[in-house]
Amino acid sequence: MFKNQKILSYVALILGSFAPAALLHAQTTTKLTLQFDQPGASVSPRLYGLMTEEINYSYDGGIYGELLRNRSFKDNQKAPDHWRLLKEKGDTSAIMLDYKNPVNDALTTSLHLQVAAGDKKTGIANDGFWGIPVKPSTTYKGSFFARAGQVNNSTLTVSIEDTVTNVAYASAIVTGIDNGWKKFSVSLTVPATVKPTSATRFVIRPNAAGSYWFSLVSLFPPTFNNRPNGNRADIMQLLASMNPAFLRLPGGNYLEGEMFSTRFDWKKTLGPVEGRPGHKGTWGYRSSDGMGLLEYLLWCEDLHMEPVLALFAGYTLNTDHIEAGPLLKPFVDDALEEIEYVTGDTTTVWGKRRALDGHPAPFKLNFVEVGNEDGFDLSGSYDGRFAQFFDAIRAKYPELQVISTVGGKDWLGQRVPLTKRRPDVYDEHYYRSAFDMESDADHYDKYDRKGPKIFVGEWATREGKPTPNFNAALGDAAWMTGMERNSDIVVMSCYAPLFVNVNPGGMQWSSDLIGYNTLNSYGSPSFYAQQMFNNYKGDKVVNITGEGIPTQLQRLSHKDSVSNVKPKTYPSLFYVGTRDSRTGTLYLKVVNAAGSAAPVSFNFNGAGTLKSNGKIVVLKAEKPEDTNSITEPKKIVPVTSVLKGIKKDFNYTFPAYSISVLQIEAK
Numbered sequence: 001m002f003k004n005q006k007i008l009s010y011v012a013l014i015l016g017s018f019a020p021a022a023l024l025h026a027q028t029t030t031k032l033t034l035q036f037d038q039p040g041a042s043v044s045p046r047l048y049g050l051m052t053e054e055i056n057y058s059y060d061g062g063i064y065g066e067l068l069r070n071r072s073f074k075d076n077q078k079a080p081d082h083w084r085l086l087k088e089k090g091d092t093s094a095i096m097l098d099y100k101n102p103v104n105d106a107l108t109t110s111l112h113l114q115v116a117a118g119d120k121k122t123g124i125a126n127d128g129f130w131g132i133p134v135k136p137s138t139t140y141k142g143s144f145f146a147r148a149g150q151v152n153n154s155t156l157t158v159s160i161e162d163t164v165t166n167v168a169y170a171s172a173i174v175t176g177i178d179n180g181w182k183k184f185s186v187s188l189t190v191p192a193t194v195k196p197t198s199a200t201r202f203v204i205r206p207n208a209a210g211s212y213w214f215s216l217v218s219l220f221p222p223t224f225n226n227r228p229n230g231n232r233a234d235i236m237q238l239l240a241s242m243n244p245a246f247l248r249l250p251g252g253n254y255l256e257g258e259m260f261s262t263r264f265d266w267k268k269t270l271g272p273v274e275g276r277p278g279h280k281g282t283w284g285y286r287s288s289d290g291m292g293l294l295e296y297l298l299w300c301e302d303l304h305m306e307p308v309l310a311l312f313a314g315y316t317l318n319t320d321h322i323e324a325g326p327l328l329k330p331f332v333d334d335a336l337e338e339i340e341y342v343t344g345d346t347t348t349v350w351g352k353r354r355a356l357d358g359h360p361a362p363f364k365l366n367f368v369e370v371g372n373e374d375g376f377d378l379s380g381s382y383d384g385r386f387a388q389f390f391d392a393i394r395a396k397y398p399e400l401q402v403i404s405t406v407g408g409k410d411w412l413g414q415r416v417p418l419t420k421r422r423p424d425v426y427d428e429h430y431y432r433s434a435f436d437m438e439s440d441a442d443h444y445d446k447y448d449r450k451g452p453k454i455f456v457g458e459w460a461t462r463e464g465k466p467t468p469n470f471n472a473a474l475g476d477a478a479w480m481t482g483m484e485r486n487s488d489i490v491v492m493s494c495y496a497p498l499f500v501n502v503n504p505g506g507m508q509w510s511s512d513l514i515g516y517n518t519l520n521s522y523g524s525p526s527f528y529a530q531q532m533f534n535n536y537k538g539d540k541v542v543n544i545t546g547e548g549i550p551t552q553l554q555r556l557s558h559k560d561s562v563s564n565v566k567p568k569t570y571p572s573l574f575y576v577g578t579r580d581s582r583t584g585t586l587y588l589k590v591v592n593a594a595g596s597a598a599p600v601s602f603n604f605n606g607a608g609t610l611k612s613n614g615k616i617v618v619l620k621a622e623k624p625e626d627t628n629s630i631t632e633p634k635k636i637v638p639v640t641s642v643l644k645g646i647k648k649d650f651n652y653t654f655p656a657y658s659i660s661v662l663q664i665e666a667k
């Protein structure tokens with residue numbers, strides 16, 4: 001594939017690891033010949049999708065609209081984390097957790113507020129997920145369960161206040177509290193004159209002395225498509241701009257849980273939120289389960305994605321597992337019921353339940369995945385577990401494609417054997433450096449075409465925190481050229497993790513595609529690279545022959561140099577071409593990972609008429625370390641311009657550190 005590479009490697013080695021990339025470039029002319037007259041492989045319509053799980057405050061404190069933290073008081077058994085008592089000096093009022101007066105079996109904990117004097121100053125306050133976002137001309141919907149010790153005609157003042165000035169940005173009065181649990185709702189409208197801020201808290205203040213209990217205290221901003229219990233609009237808009245084909249849900253490690261009791265137990269995530277107990281999440285914090293199975297499906301519906309449903313397969317992160325056989329059967333049955341909840345019509349038990357939950361129409365499902373990263377299960381039980389799930393799913397849902405998490409290559413490049421059943425698709429994961437991605441960009445060129453299809457279900461170039469920098473975007477783009485060129489076998493891919501709350505303590509895993517804080521969100525350079533790759537692609541690969549492909553030298557760490565490791569030479573220019581077989585439009589993607597411009601001479605072999613004006617979209621940076629951030633969200637964004645002078649022999653110079661898409665109209 002990369003001809004002249006050997007000679008260049010030799011030159012590079014002589015020049016040593018500090019040779020500037022430009023010297024290496026000067027050796028030959030780079031030529032890319034596109035074979036329009038050769039039929040290319042098909043590009044999967046599902047090539048680019050999304051992967052999601054509760055990590056880095058992805059749902060609570062992320063895309064899920066809930067603004068209050070620890071809304072059901074279950075985060076910590078000993079103290080009401082994120083809640084505090086507001087009182088004046090000398091006031092003897094108090095707050096404490098109460099387990100004796102549950103609202104129901106799910107809301108087992110409440111916050112007991114004892115107000116000593118009804119001076120309207122005493123109250124409870126929630127600090128949200130690093131503040132509550134206050135935006136002008138915005139109405140927030142609040143709700144909570146409350147009861148009083150005795151009927152005292154007290155009113156409750158509910159407000160969003162500034163933490164410094166105590167001024168209320170919006171408030172409402174609630175009446176009718178008595179000594180039995182009742183649900184109350186309020187609308188809080190922030191006036192147009194207010195400037196956006198998150199130095200805020202949510203407050204409830206009774207106006208009379210006495211005892212009060214609260215549970216499931218909730219506050220929502222306007223959500224995407226105005227869904228009740230829905231998603232944060234700005235993050236959904238970022239996702240919509242990527243046009244993702246599918247959503248892999250609900251994980252990741254979050255599917256498995258640390259132990260059986262903390263797996264994603266989908267049945268406990270259905271129905272009104274007051275009936276959901278929540279559970280201990282996988283990544284160090286509790287999950288409200290406000291993002292339940294139906295919410296995932298509605299998320300798919302809102303963004304026109306299909307769900308790729310991961311099924312819990314009897315293995316947890318603490319390596320506990322259930323061997324195939326009768327003990328595993330309840331979990332297999334549970335998975336079949338989950339599929340029925342997603343796809344069954346209303347005559348089925350679980351389809352009927354979905355209708356009761358508000359969505360009578362079944363969802364379209366084509367792929368299910370059995371487990372997550374079961375290669376880590378060293379007991380070898382997955383072979384049998386997979387077979388048992390596979391047989392049951394095939395028997396009841398023969399139209400579904402079943403994905404195995406074992407059998408492909410794991411993220412260390414190891415192949416873990418699967419012997420009992422042949423899955424339809426293998427899920428492979430790759431978390432790597434830019435060097436690893438770029439030096440292995442031709443990974444799938446050499447792949448077995450006779451085996452199951454490949455789902456690259458988690459992948460990322462992990463450089464940059466909390467979100468990837470431009471060097472990572474270059475690694476990602478190089479890797480995507482390889483997946484796209486081989487999309488006859490790589491039928492699906494999704495980057496992971498998708499989200500990170502950039503506030504201190506929000507991140508458990510670095511290099512996440514989209515970052516946000518309480519008020520704003522942004523896409524990393526890797527996000528824009530994916531947006532470009534997905535939004536500009538055809539349905540057929542165009543075969544390309546490359547000559548004189550420039551190379552770069554591996555940057556070694558101090559440790560490598562000391563142990564006398566020689567730097568590797570590998571390509572610095574990556575490319576893929578696809579065509580829309582209906583319109584003839586060509587999408588040519590070129591990644592220049594080098595620090596100098598890359599002149600390329602194109603030959604469009606066998607092309608009929610070419611329109612002389614096309615379009616070029618470029619994402620570039622001055623330095624590989626450059627990045628976007630919450631304070632500089634648009635430092636690196638794609639720039640679109642007219643591409644002129646297109647003809648069969650065409651020269652173009654790609655800027656240093658750039659990712660480009662050329663859109664050319666060809667007949």
Ligand code: AHR
Pocket residue numbers: 053055251252253254372373458496497509
């Ligand atoms: O994406 C972060 C984690 O990486 C996922 O939860 C897991 O599947 C993988 O190991």
